[in-house]
Amino acid sequence: MRDLNLEFQDNSRQYAYDFDDILRDYMLRSFRPFISGNSGLEMGCFEGNFTKRLYPLYKKFSVLDGSSELLKKAEKNSSKEVHFHQGRFENHQFEEKFDDIFLIHALEHCDDPVETLSQVRKWLAPKGRFFLVVPNANAPSRQIAVKMGLISHNCAVTPAEYEHGHRVTYSHDTLERDVRKSGFKIMNKSGIFFKPLANFQFDQMMKHNLLGKEYFDGCYEFGMLYPDLCASLFFLCENPE
Numbered sequence: 001m002r003d004l005n006l007e008f009q010d011n012s013r014q015y016a017y018d019f020d021d022i023l024r025d026y027m028l029r030s031f032r033p034f035i036s037g038n039s040g041l042e043m044g045c046f047e048g049n050f051t052k053r054l055y056p057l058y059k060k061f062s063v064l065d066g067s068s069e070l071l072k073k074a075e076k077n078s079s080k081e082v083h084f085h086q087g088r089f090e091n092h093q094f095e096e097k098f099d100d101i102f103l104i105h106a107l108e109h110c111d112d113p114v115e116t117l118s119q120v121r122k123w124l125a126p127k128g129r130f131f132l133v134v135p136n137a138n139a140p141s142r143q144i145a146v147k148m149g150l151i152s153h154n155c156a157v158t159p160a161e162y163e164h165g166h167r168v169t170y171s172h173d174t175l176e177r178d179v180r181k182s183g184f185k186i187m188n189k190s191g192i193f194f195k196p197l198a199n200f201q202f203d204q205m206m207k208h209n210l211l212g213k214e215y216f217d218g219c220y221e222f223g224m225l226y227p228d229l230c231a232s233l234f235f236l237c238e239n240p241e
Helices: 018-034 053-059 067-076 113-123 140-147 159-163 172-181 198-207 214-227
Strands: 040-045 060-065 083-086 098-105 126-134 184-192 231-236
Touching: 018 053, 018 098, 018 184, 018 214, 018 231, 040 053, 040 083, 053 060, 053 098, 060 067, 067 083, 098 113, 113 126, 113 172, 126 172, 159 184, 172 184, 184 214
Parallel strands: 040 060, 040 098, 060 083, 098 126
Antiparallel strands: 126 231, 184 231
16 A cells, blocks of 8 residues: 655655746646636645645635645645545545546556546536646656666656656656546647756756746746647646537
8 A cells, every 4th residue: 555645755856846836837827718716626735835826716625635744734835715635536535526627747646547537527517627737758858867868768757756656657648548548528738838957957046046037937938839848748628528
């Protein structure tokens, strides 16, 4: 049995970076045109850094996570109006359905991604939107690491990633395969933020004030032209009619 309270702890590879917070802002920019403003569900919350961005946009907002420790941290960072639930994605039960569901950098942690996606379909309201984001195997920073001999191939799961709970590294084609297997209808496919550097390199550059908002905005805009070279892949999905 996996211990979800251990997987987010740092090992030979750091789990969370300051750059992650920058990336969340650009994710939200990509999401905003599609957000309903009614009921929302976030699957996987880490410490609530995305939760605090999302819940003010909804009349009712819920969070589901398997880690009791992360839920406690997320609750401290969020409003009392947010409803927190502890449970595994694969077998948790909700009586209600949600207009919008967010699964952000979490599908790659699932033992059976198609099973998880199929479960999400049960929770999504008719005409609801499913926001699915995963790290991109073909991000330039990762491809460079392959050329350096640090990673065997683009879609590899490194030992440190595995220890953090990663079970798959997605590219556009493999993500589309699993989404279609689950029965979702893909409404839009895109990438978020052109990523020339690894997270730890971004953190070092930011620490020394070598990168500013203009550069980050440029990476976001450039990523719209080249989605396969972005940090993250973004699929917007619906249940088929």
